[in-house]
Amino acid sequence: MLNSRVLRKSLVTFSALLCSGFFFGLYLLRALAAESSYAPPPFACEVRYHFREHFRHAKPGEKSVSAPSFEREALPTSHVAISDGVSERIVEGRVAHLPYHFSVKISRGSDSESGTLEVDVLDSSGNSLAGFPQVMPNPLTKTGDSSRKEFELPVEKDLKKKIKKMLLAQDQFLTHVDLIVGMDDDFLSADFPK
């Protein structure tokens, strides 16, 4: 009696495990299929802190500021998700020197379409910054002049001062900050000059 109850219980547990394994397998297969067929190609995002440098020792008549340059901070790598039959590639996260949360998403329903690019930048209270979210037909391609897209980020005076103090060298000053979304191989590599 006891043995048959234990046996039944084991069978039920086994069947439940089998079923969940089956459905998990199905989910995995679906995700893999989506990844290989119409998942948007990988892209990466970075924040650029653009600056110039005053040349204290410039003689009269000489250019007294440097060419522009930038420091950069990368956002986390992208991941794929499937929502209502639409495949999305998402970059989400923060960088060390801005109090913002970034959410960048490319979604598409088939591999024949370039999809939609959605960029949102939220402040510490969870509200979108002025000018965001931005939603547009995905302009990015793997190569050529359209492999990058820039989004200028509003930065208040106090935050500018903080960034200058934390990131820039003596005589350097911040000009602006932007988010760059890129899809070319070069941008996807992790060793951009620091």
Next chain:
Amino acid sequence: MRTIGTIQGNDIIELDDGSVRFFAGATIDGDGTNGQFGQPPCYAPASYHGQTLDVLANAGQPGNWFGVVTDTGDETGTPIVQKATDPCSGAYVSATSLYLFDKNGQPLPDCCPFKYVDSATVPFIVVPPMIVSGVSGIALGCRCLVTNSGTGKTIEAVVADIGPSNHLGEISVACAKAIGVSTGTTHPANGGGAASPTIRYQLFPGTAAVVNGVTYPLQPS
């Protein structure tokens, strides 16, 4: 052979023949583009209709114009706006550290758009002050070779601008396009660049650059 210095982990080497070599990535400098040869300018007022190579924030704002030529020659002045007779009417005038001369070899006025090297059409590179002051020959205006080891493309270029002291590897928009470095979509000079330090820069200080048939002046600093 001697090491002039190291920036961002990349050694700047002066060889026995006086040439200088380093590897770096590439950021993009749009300075000097004033529509000299029909391309969009680097900077223009917000009211300007048309593309610019860089965002206006990199030029400054009222009371602090650090990236364009002003009427007083300092940052508190008013930016010079190109006239109808200039190559890009309505745009600001953006400067490089290397200055060009008129056809008689005379200096051009600061407000002249042709005084500066056009980033949109001339392959040039930007070097940190350490190179300008540290090499034996004259660096500004000298010949250089830029090779993108990723694409295998090499181009003759000129040293035409000076960059920040702690950054190495910066090129003009024309140079980026020639060697296959990505440029930005909205503003080519703002969003582009090469990620890996796979660009090889070889400079020949003291040897005037000849690029697209134009000989550039060597400019002592």
